[in-house]
Each structure stands twice: as C-alpha cells, then as structure tokens.
Amino acid sequence: MSTSARYWREIPQRYRYEGAKCKGCGEISFPPRIVCKSCGGREFDTVELAKQGKLLTHTVIRVGPSQFADQTPYAVGVAELDDGVRLTAQIADVDFDELKVGMPVKLEFRKVRDEGEAGIICYGYKFVPVR
Amino acid sequence: MAGIIGYGAYIPRNRIKVEEIAKVWGADAPSYKKGLMLREKSVPSPDQDVITMSVEATRSALTRCGIDAKKIGAVYIGSESHPYAVKPSGTVVAEAIGATPDCHCVDFEFACKAGSEAMFVCMGLVDAGAIEYGLAIGADTSQGAPGDALEYSAAAGAAAYIIGKDDGVAKMLATHSFMTDTPDFWRREYMHYPRHAGRFTGEPAYFKHVTGCANALLEKTNSKPSDYAYAVFHQPNGKFPMRVGKMLGFTKEQIEPGWLAPTLGNTYSGSSPMGLTATLDVAKPGDKIFMVSYGSGAGSDGFVFEVTDALPKMREKAPFTRTLLDENKVYIDYGTYTKYRGKIRKGE
Ligand SMILES: [Zn+2]
Numbered sequence: 001m002s003t004s005a006r007y008w009r010e011i012p013q014r015y016r017y018e019g020a021k022c023k024g025c026g027e028i029s030f031p032p033r034i035v036c037k038s039c040g041g042r043e044f045d046t047v048e049l050a051k052q053g054k055l056l057t058h059t060v061i062r063v064g065p066s067q068f069a070d071q072t073p074y075a076v077g078v079a080e081l082d083d084g085v086r087l088t089a090q091i092a093d094v095d096f097d098e099l100k101v102g103m104p105v106k107l108e109f110r111k112v113r114d115e116g117e118a119g120i121i122c123y124g125y126k127f128v129p130v131r
Numbered sequence: 132m133a134g135i136i137g138y139g140a141y142i143p144r145n146r147i148k149v150e151e152i153a154k155v156w157g158a159d160a161p162s163y164k165k166g167l168m169l170r171e172k173s174v175p176s177p178d179q180d181v182i183t184m185s186v187e188a189t190r191s192a193l194t195r196c197g198i199d200a201k202k203i204g205a206v207y208i209g210s211e212s213h214p215y216a217v218k219p220s221g222t223v224v225a226e227a228i229g230a231t232p233d234c235h236c237v238d239f240e241f242a243c244k245a246g247s248e249a250m251f252v253c254m255g256l257v258d259a260g261a262i263e264y265g266l267a268i269g270a271d272t273s274q275g276a277p278g279d280a281l282e283y284s285a286a287a288g289a290a291a292y293i294i295g296k297d298d299g300v301a302k303m304l305a306t307h308s309f310m311t312d313t314p315d316f317w318r319r320e321y322m323h324y325p326r327h328a329g330r331f332t333g334e335p336a337y338f339k340h341v342t343g344c345a346n347a348l349l350e351k352t353n354s355k356p357s358d359y360a361y362a363v364f365h366q367p368n369g370k371f372p373m374r375v376g377k378m379l380g381f382t383k384e385q386i387e388p389g390w391l392a393p394t395l396g397n398t399y400s401g402s403s404p405m406g407l408t409a410t411l412d413v414a415k416p417g418d419k420i421f422m423v424s425y426g427s428g429a430g431s432d433g434f435v436f437e438v439t440d441a442l443p444k445m446r447e448k449a450p451f452t453r454t455l456l457d458e459n460k461v462y463i464d465y466g467t468y469t470k471y472r473g474k475i476r477k478g479e
C-alpha cells in the first residue's frame with residue numbers, strides 16, 4: 001500500500017489521538033482494536049487520549065531507518081499518559097542529557113517525516129518535555 | 132455583531148541572536164539592533180511548519196473557549212509559507228482539531244496580512260449568519276535570503292482566533308481595509324527567497340498603508356488614539372510599529388504590550404495577530420484595542436475591538452504569549468540555523 005493511503009487511514013490516531021474505550025471494562029486501546037484485550041468486549045467509545053503523561057523509558061537513535069536518517073540523532077520514548085495508555089513516540093525539543101524516567105511530557109503536533117522533496121508530508125504526535 | 136470567542140498563539144523555542152547572523156556576513160550587529168530594534172528571532176525546528184504551529188495555536192484557542200470544534204464552519208489560514216504549493220494547509224488543521232467534514236476551508240495569501248484577512252472574512256461570514264464559528268489563523272515560517280536584511284527578522288509563529296456571533300472575549304466593533312498596487316516585496320513561483328525594494332518598503336509601502344487604514348478607521352468610528360487602551364501594528368521589525376504609532380498619535384505605552392518583534396522577529400502573517408494575543412493577555416474589560424495589519428503588495432486591515440467581562444477568566448486556560456516568548460527558549464548558532472532552515476545543499 002502506498003504511504004499516502006496508509007497515512008490517510010491512520011489520520012484519526014495521528015492527528016486527533018483517538019483511542020477506543022471499552023464499554024465493558026473502560027480500558028482504552030490505542031490504536032483501536034476490534035476486541036478488548038482485557039475483557040474481550042467488542043463495543044467501544046471513541047475517546048481522545050490524555051495529552052500529558054510521564055516517560056517510562058527512553059533511548060537515543062543514532063542510526064535510524066532510512067526514512068528517518070536525516071533526523072538522527074533523535075530521542076524516542078514510551079510514556080504512560082494520564083489515562084493509563086502507553087504510547088511510543090519521538091521526543092522533540094529535548095537535550096539528551098535532560099532525558100529521565102518519570103519526566104513529564106505532553107503531546108504536540110509535529111511533522112513526523114516527509115517522502116522526500118516531492119512527496120507528501122506526514123504529520124502526527126511527538127512528546128515534548130513539560131518545562 | 133461578531134466577536135473573538137477564543138484565541139491562542141504558538142512560538143517555536145529556538146532563537147538566534149542578531150549578533151550570530153551578523154558575524155557570519157560581516158555586518159554591523161549594533162546598527163541592526165539600534166536601527167531596526169531587533170535583538171533575536173524565533174526559528175522553527177525541522178519538524179515544525181505552518182500546519183503544526185497552526186494546530187497548536189488553535190488547540191490553545193479551543194481550550195480557552197471550550198466550544199465544540201464541529202461547530203466551526205470555516206477554517207482559513209493566512210500564510211506565505213504554506214508547506215505545500217498545491218494542497219491546502221487548512222484541511223490538515225481542520226482534521227486535527229475535528230472540524231471536518233462540514234466546513235469551508237481556504238488558504239489565504241497576502242504577504243504579511245494574510246492572517247488579518249482570515250479574521251476579516253470570518254467576521255463577515257459570522258455577521259452574515261452563514262457560519263456559527265470561524266477559525267482564522269495567521270502563521271508563517273518565513274525565510275530571508277542568506278545575508279539579506281530580511282534574514283535578521285524573518286521568524287516563525289502562529290496566532291489563531293475563533294470568531295463567533297456571541298460577544299465572546301472581545302467584540303469586533305469596526306473594520307476597514309485599505310489597499311493599492313505597490314511592488315515593495317514579492318516572490319515569484321519556484322523562487323526560494325523573496326525580493327524586496329529596499330528603502331521603498333518604508334514610506335510608500337508600510338507607512339502609507341498603515342496610516343491610510345488607521346486614519347480611515349478612526350474617522351469611521353469617530354474616535355481618536357487616546358480613546359484606546361492598546362494599539363497593535365504590523366511588526367516587520369521593532370522600529371516601524373513604534374514609529375507609525377507615533378505618527379498617528381498613539382503612545383509607547385499603548386503599543387508596548389503587543390510589541391513582540393524585538394525578541395520574536397517578524398512572523399509575517401502571524402505578526403499583528405500575535406501582537407493582539409499578547410495584548411488580550413493583559414487587557415481589562417471595557418478596554419478598546421486598535422489593530423492595523425500590513426501586507427506587502429500592498430494593503431492593511433484595521434480592526435477595533437472592545438474587551439468583555441469574559442476575558443480575564445478565560446485567558447488563564449492556555450499559555451500567555453509573553454510566556455511562550457520569554458521562557459523555555461534555546462539559542463542556536465548560525466550553522467544549526469542553516470541546517471534547520473534547509474539552507475545547506477546536501478549530496479544527492
Ligand atoms: Zn474491556
């Protein structure tokens with residue numbers, strides 16, 4: 001599938017951070033699932049993820065996949081958002097020696113990558129430190 | 132009557148000092164600092180552009196007013212640095228805030244006045260009853276050619292306004308637009324950097340249009356400069372807005388709260404709209420605010436606002452523009468700046 005088609009399909013998650021909250025047990029899946037992994041429920045409400053959380057772990061990528069080669073070195077982390085959802089994303093606007101487990105981060109809308117000079121620009125969320 | 136329902140601003144955290152640019156080009160930093168009243172400017176990170184800044188500014192505006200984004204019937208972004216040559220910026224922003232699909236969307240361009248233009252059109256549509264709420268954004272990540280005078284000022288930032296029929300936080304009491312065909316600044320298709328007519332950008336361009344629009348608006352509203360608590364003018368540098376204010380009879384104290392250029396630079400379409408956000412951050416109920424934008428080519432949009440009782444409580448819900456400008460900034464050197472701004476030619 002072309003990048004633009006796949007990117008387009010993921011717009012609700014990439015742009016609006018939409019997850020699926022299980023009507024049975026309240027657990028939020030992100031990205032949304034067909035079946036709740038906690039209770040097996042199949043009915044969900046669409047909810048926006050919490051915009052803030054705390055970093056659980058982090059790393060610095062120095063040799064990245066080809067489409068991110070221009071951006072190295074860059075930081076990536078997993079954060080637990082205030083609604084309990086765990087999310088992996090790049091960490092922007094951070095000095096690497098500032099990175100710390102437990103560090104408060106928020107979601108910001110950024111350019112994630114582009115398909116060269118002539119291709120589409122892919123937007124989405126990144127973490128930025130709450131200072 | 133239309134009013135501002137919510138507002139927000141966004142500024143990237145990178146700054147470059149005038150000295151850092153001047154030393155590379157052998158220019159005299161003190162003369163820029165004194166002559167143009169510029170000390171430093173904002174620089175976008177490689178992952179920031181007009182779309183990302185517009186989304187963040189709009190999210191602050193929505194947080195402040197708490198309206199349902201689905202009720203926004205128009206999304207207008209004014210910019211001269213839209214990321215795509217063909218494909219609207221507004222569709223991405225509308226999708227990100229959840230205003231799609233029942234929404235009218237256009238990208239505006241008119242050099243530095245495209246943002247105020249978006250405000251002007253939203254007002255008209257609201258007053259006509261065609262939409263309940265409109266989103267008007269002024270945002271730019273403009274570039275000056277390396278070594279050109281514009282490189283000291285061309286900066287990045289965004290301001291977003293939600294305009295609606297209720298009085299909101301500021302009533303829009305009057306407007307006036309003033310324009311002529313004046314070739315003071317332009318960029319042709321496929322050109323990377325704009326060109327300008329040097330000193331010609333002053334008297335026959337900026338000063339003529341800003342004073343022309345301001346005087347017509349004062350006459351239209353039968354008011355005088357001392358009737359206003361604050362005034363905001365387009366800020367291509369620190370000096371011009373102060374000078375034009377003085378020419379019109381406004382004081383330094385009226386202009387200063389929205390005078391961001393000395394440490395922000397010129398955010399083009401974002402310039403006077405961002406100055407207005409900083410002014411709304413401090414204004415009191417009942418205050419009147421006078422605003423005149425300027426865009427090369429050339430024209431000005433003027434507005435008279437009156438602050439309502441709703442402003443003080445609502446503005447606390449998102450960061451103040453001065454906080455974004457003064458805190459959390461990081462200084463970069465010229466090498467990093469050229470990399471961030473794509474000014475380095477790389478191998479194929
Ligand atoms: Zn469940």
